[in-house]
Amino acid sequence: MNHRVLLLALLLLALPSWAVIETYQFDTDLQRQRYNAFIEELRCPKCQNQNLSGSDSAISQDLRRQLHAMIMAGKSDIEITQYMVDRYGDFILYRPRFNAATAVLWLLPVGLLLGGLAIWALMASRRTRRVPIQPLDDHDRAALDSLLSDEEKPSERSGGDS
Numbered sequence: 178m179n180h181r182v183l184l185l186a187l188l189l190l191a192l193p194s195w196a197v198i199e200t201y202q203f204d205t206d207l208q209r210q211r212y213n214a215f216i217e218e219l220r221c222p223k224c225q226n227q228n229l230s231g232s233d234s235a236i237s238q239d240l241r242r243q244l245h246a247m248i249m250a251g252k253s254d255i256e257i258t259q260y261m262v263d264r265y266g267d268f269i270l271y272r273p274r275f276n277a278a279t280a281v282l283w284l285l286p287v288g289l290l291l292g293g294l295a296i297w298a299l300m301a302s303r304r305t306r307r308v309p310i311q312p313l314d315d316h317d318r319a320a321l322d323s324l325l326s327d328e329e330k331p332s333e334r335s336g337g338d339s
Contacts (some may be wrong), residue, residue: 199238201245208248215244215257218272222265 203209213230219240221232229237229244240261247257258270267273275283313321 199241201241204249211254212245212248215248215254216241218270219244219261220269220271222269225268228271 201212203212216230217228219229221227221229221234221237221240223234223236224232227237229240244257247260252260261269262274267276267279273279273282
């Protein structure tokens with residue numbers, strides 16, 4: 178019997194931290210909607226590929242608590258976003274703002290697309306400039322035969338001279 182109690186206690190201690198669900202009280206539905214929007218749009222600084230709503234890391238829990246406090250204090254969306262960016266950098270935003278540091282993220286796809294279109298257009302224009310090969314007419318064929326027979330004559334002579 179004691180073994181079962183000990184085993185149950187160990188299992189309860191081993192439960193992952195995501196088993197705890199945070200619940201915050203809001204005065205209005207708008208506050209709850211803002212909170213939910215923020216936790217979906219802000220990235221966990223530790224997990225890097227998860228938003229705050231999907232992460233169970235300690236820093237995500239702290240950020241959710243801070244976010245709730247800021248919303249309840251009446252901070253605007255711009256103030257909250259600026260606070261998070263000042264503290265954690267543009268990385269915390271899933272959709273980073275356009276500035277000198279993030280210009281490559283925004284412009285590289287467009288640049289690659291334009292480069293690909295330019296290469297395609299260049300290849301297409303070269304294809305249309307090619308002159309199609311036309312069969313030889315009788316006059317050109319006779320001239321070619323004459324050239325070939327002239328080239329064969331010296332080799333025949335050298336073969337006959339040896």
